[in-house]
Amino acid sequence: MNTQPAKAPVIAVVGPSGVGKDSLMDALLERVPGLVRQRRIITRAPELGGEDYDAVTEDRFATLCSAPGFALHWQAHGLRYAIPRDIDELRNRASGVLVNLSRKVLLEAEAAFGTLIVLSVTAAPEALAARLSARGREDSAEVERRLARASTPVPAGLSQVFDIDNSGQLEEAIKAAETALMPWLQPERA
Numbered sequence: 001m002n003t004q005p006a007k008a009p010v011i012a013v014v015g016p017s018g019v020g021k022d023s024l025m026d027a028l029l030e031r032v033p034g035l036v037r038q039r040r041i042i043t044r045a046p047e048l049g050g051e052d053y054d055a056v057t058e059d060r061f062a063t064l065c066s067a068p069g070f071a072l073h074w075q076a077h078g079l080r081y082a083i084p085r086d087i088d089e090l091r092n093r094a095s096g097v098l099v100n101l102s103r104k105v106l107l108e109a110e111a112a113f114g115t116l117i118v119l120s121v122t123a124a125p126e127a128l129a130a131r132l133s134a135r136g137r138e139d140s141a142e143v144e145r146r147l148a149r150a151s152t153p154v155p156a157g158l159s160q161v162f163d164i165d166n167s168g169q170l171e172e173a174i175k176a177a178e179t180a181l182m183p184w185l186q187p188e189r190a
C-alpha cells in the first residue's frame with residue numbers, strides 16, 4: 001500500500017499578458033496560508049522587474065534543458081520559460097504551488113503534475129491594453145503583439161478550470177480565486 005502523502009496541487013495561473021496574473025498570485029500568497037510560488041527560469045534580462053524569476057542566457061537555458069531537464073518548458077513572446085524539477089520539493093511541503101504558465105502547455109502540465117488546478121484569468125481587451133501600456137515593461141510594438149495573443153483559448157480536456165474575471169477591481173478577482181481554491185487546499189499542510 002502506498003503511504004506517501006499526496007503531493008500538493010499545482011495551481012496554474014494563466015491568461016493574456018497584462019491580465020493580472022502576477023498581481024493575483026501576490027495577493028493569494030499573502031492571504032492563503034500554505035500557498036507558495038514556483039519561480040520560473042526565463043531568458044529575459046534580469047533587470048526588468050515584475051515577478052521574481054531566474055534570468056538565464058539562451059545558452060544556459062539550452063544546457064539546463066538537457067539532462068536532467070526541466071519539469072516543463074515553453075516559448076512565448078520571443079522568450080524561453082521553464083519550470084525546474086525543484087517544484088516537487090515545494091509540492092511536498094506546501095498546501096498548493098502557484099505557477100504562471102502559458103495556456104499552450106496546460107495539457108502537458110496536467111500530464112506532468114497530475115493534480116493541476118487552472119485559474120484562467122480574463123479581462124476586457126481595453127483593460128489589457130491600458131494595463132500593459134501603463135506598466136511600461138514592453139515597447140508599443142511588443143504590447144501590440146501581446147494583445148494579439150489575448151484571445152488564445154484555454155485548451156479543452158483539462159480536469160479543473162476556474163474562470164476568474166479581472167476586468168474590474170483586483171479585489172473581486174482575488175475573492176473569486178480564493179473561493180475556487182478553498183476546497184483544494186489541505187489545512188494540515190499549511
Ligand SMILES: Nc1ncnc2c1ncn2[C@@H]1O[C@H](COP(=O)(O)OP(=O)(O)OP(=O)(O)O)[C@@H](O)[C@H]1O
Nearest residue numbers: 016017018019020021022023131135166168169170
Ligand atoms: N484589476 C486590476 N485593475 C487595474 N489594474 C490592474 C488590475 N490587475 C492588475 N492590474 C495592473 O495591470 C498591470 C499588469 O498586471 P500583472 O503584471 O499582474 O499582469 P500579468 O498577467 O502578470 O502580465 P504578464 O503575463 O505580462 O507578466 C500591472 O501594472 C498591475 O498592477
Ligand SMILES: O=P(O)(O)OC[C@H]1O[C@H](OP(=O)(O)O)[C@H](O)[C@@H]1O
Nearest residue numbers: 015017076081100101102103104149
Ligand atoms: O499567451 P500564453 O501562451 O498563454 O502565455 C505566454 C506567456 O506570457 C506570459 O509571459 P510574461 O510573464 O509576460 O513574460 C505568461 O507568463 C506566459 O509565460
